Structure formats: structure tokens, C-alpha cells
Amino acid sequence: MSTMPAIGLGTFRLQGQTIIDSVRTGLELGYRHIDTAQIYGNEADVGQAMFESDIARDQLFVTTKIWTESLGRDALIPSLKDSLAKLRMDHVDLTLIHWPSPADATPVADYMGTLLEAQQQGLTRKIGVSNFTIAQLQQAIAAVGAERIATLQIEIHPFLQNRKLVNFARANGIHLTAYMPLAYGKVMSDPAIAGIAERHGVSAAQVALAWSLQQGFAVIPSSTRRANLAANLQATTLTLSDADMAAIAALDRGERLANPDFAPHWD
Template identity: 70%
Template sequence: MSNHDTPSPIPAFGLGTFRLKGQVVIDSVKTGLELGYRTIDTAQIYGNEAEVGQAIAESGVARGELFITTKIWTDNYAKDKLVPSLKESLAKLRTDHVDLTLIHWPSPGNAVPMAEFMGALAEAKAQGLTRRIGVSNFNIALMKEAIAAVGAAQIATNQVELHPYLQNRKVAEFAKSQGIHITSYMTLAYGKVLNDPAIEAIAKAHGATTAQVVLAWAMQLGYAVIPSSTKRANLEGNLKAQQLRLSDAEMAQIAALDRGERLTDPAGLSPAWD
């Protein structure tokens, strides 16, 4: 694929690997690939890229069938560090390119200017190291800055915390207005939303799990999801969310659950959230 071809949009459903290490992540990714997952999300800071690469290699699934995302850590934003750090990630992942590379968090204290790291990321794409580029944990002001740096058409996604208790509508609406896809992370809010009575009622009506309902809700809104699990039954169940369709009334019931409950807000990294 030449760099001038517009790659297809990012897949709606994938496998997350946050907090999974060592043999646990190898098993999760191998089981996921066996069950039919083809999109895998990792990051430099997760400390598991080599294990993800090993699991992929051992799975025997062809690289061309996979969509792999990684994220550049804040220590590697400087122009002279970003591309070398991505090359290191590629070596660990045992591939010559990833499908999507994200800036993981805004630069702490704006130590590296937006134009510098977005420019370096665009350069990584020009070199063929990544097919697409994007951002993560960006508020509206930061998205505007990133757009000013490289153009909205270059930014494939903004990956943000988004679940029924934190629906992040302002960010999602702004991204949509710019043609930037939203990827929801922590879609199940660390399992907090799985016992919600409203979601339980919808799940019962569909003969589905509450996790399937929540994942289907996010995908129906047009967001990509990347749930993780270490249990085969959950990995399998989550996959089936792709077949579930919720009614407008059910979507409205879930919309009403928003309470601005943010679970990920690391001091020194988080922007001023919208």
C-alpha cells in the first residue's frame, strides 16, 4: 500500500491488552485470535508489546489479516525519539509496520510542543512504519491543536475513556464534526456498569450479557471498542456484541445513565477535560 492510499476506517471491534502482562497477555491474545479477534490494541507503557508479538507469531494468523495499534509514551515525544521508539515497538511486535499509532496522552507540562510530536508521528506514517496515526486522551482544545498541526484528515481516531457512566459527548461530537473516529476505552467501566439495573433489563430482553449490551451500545453510536479479558468465555461473549442491535428506546435508556464518572484521571497527564 502506498502512503497515498487512504486506508480503510479502523475496525469497530478489537482486543485490548491494558494491564495484562507476561503469560497472561500471551494467553489472552492467543485465545482471542483463535476465537476470531483480528484487531489488537497495545501501548509502549503497557510493557507487553513483545508478548503480544510472540502471541501473534505463535497464532499463525497472517499479518495481513490483523490490525495492530500501539501508542507512543510521553517520554518518546521529542522529534529525535519518536520514530526510533516506534521502530523498537515494531521489533517487539515482530512486524515492519503497525496499522495505527497513537499519541498516548498530551505532553506533560507541554514539554514537547504539539507540532513537534504530531509532525514526528506524521513522519513515521510517511516512512511506512504505521498506516494511520491518531491521538488518545485529547480534549477539544488539544484536538484543535493536533488538527492545526497535521490536518484532521490525518487523525484516524481519538481514543478516550467512554462508557455509560461517562459518555464524553462534547469530545465525541467535536471529533465527529471533524471526521475523527472515536475509540472507547474502558467501555465496561472496569465492570462497574455490568450490574446496572437498566442494562440488566435490556440484556434480559435480548438474552444477552450486560457486557454485550454495553459494547453494542458503543458500536451503535459509531465508536470502536477494545474490551480486554483473560477468560475465554468472556472473550467469546464480547465478540458476539457485534451481532446485537439495540432499539432506539434501549439506546435512550443507556444515554440516560451518563453521570460524568471518570475512572482514569492520572495527575500530571490528564488535560482539562471537557
């Protein structure tokens, strides 16, 4: 599939039969965008679920991500080929650099150049980045051109709105994918979001997803429950008012949930 569907199925922290069942159910419900990564340790399970479904490969949009240990020139492409073998595919639709090289030990230009080679070899249809700062995004743009960066995948939810980075990406025409769009379920206990959900007769999760979707972001929530998977997919039908959007905009408190010790110095 050439265009990334706005709602994808995230697979972080899920393995074995749990993720096989989640992907299988998701595909039955209509998900066509599946997001995985080398470090998740579940590419083979995700691949099995897709392989055993009756959905044609060209109807799917599959993303994986290169781990930091494989950013070296001799490691990146072999690691992607290994991912493809696990996924039982000859290409993915999108390959992201999962995290910038810790302490920028490997220059951005080096691994973006190698990722571009992987694209030219047909191993991935599109390329992009994840967890980059503005400075690193500038280096990626200088290396391969903004038009080649299919998305910037970053943590975005009502409590971490990442506006500085979002505005920079938008100014350069780079699409955004919001990961952890439900803030690990924290949106469900927020009174402001609950009030909006009640007025619309929907769930708090649907409100949080609609808030991201209305800003033009793709979202990749994960769930193991069929009802939640179905409800998340329905967020595309919800339209929030300007007042709703403003109320959620006011919830930003810079609450970052994904912040490992090798993370860059955030903007």
C-alpha cells in the same frame, strides 16, 4: 489490514503468559484488531502471540501508542522502532499519541509532525491520538489535517459519555475508539443495563458494547476468559432499540476512571 475492525482486543494491565494466552485465544475466536501500548510493558508478549499464530500479518490490525517520555523529536521514531522490534513487525497499522505532553511541555504540533514523519517512513499505516482535549485536538488538526487523524481513542462508557468531545470529533470527521467500554466491569452491576440485557437475552457487557458500536465507535474491551472474549465479539450482532439507547444515555454521570495526575484539563 487497512480498516480497523469495530471490536478490538485491549491489553491494558495484562502481561506475560496472561496476555499471550488472551491474545492467542482472541485470535482463535476471530479477533483481528489488537491494541497495545509502550507503557503496558507487553508489546513483546503481544508480538509473540501474533507471531506464533497462523494468521497472516495482513489480516491483523495492530495498534500501539507512544508514551509521554518519547514525544520529543529525537525520541518518538526510535521508540516506535523499538516497539516494532518487540512486536516482531516492520510496521503497525495505527500509532497513537497515548497522552498529550504533560502540561503541554512539548507542543502538539511538534510531536504530531514527527508522528506524520513515522507514517511517511512506513513505520505505521495510520496515525491518531488518545486522551486529547478539544483544544489539543484542534492543534493536532492544524498540524496534520483532520483527514490524517484515523481515530481519537478516549474513555467512553455508559457512565462517562464524553459528549462534548465526541461531538467535536464527529463534527471534524474524526472516528472514535472507546476504551474502558465496560467501565472496568461496572456495567455488569447497573440495574438499567441488566434490565435491557435480560430483555434481549444477552449479557450486560454485550449491551454496553452494542451501545458504543451503534454510535459508530470502535471498542477495545479486554478479557482473560475465553467465554467473555467470545461473548464480547458477539456484541456486533445485538441491535438495541431507541428506548434502550435512551435509557443508557441517561446513565451518564461523568465517572472518569482513567485520570492520572498528568492528565490534561478535561472538557
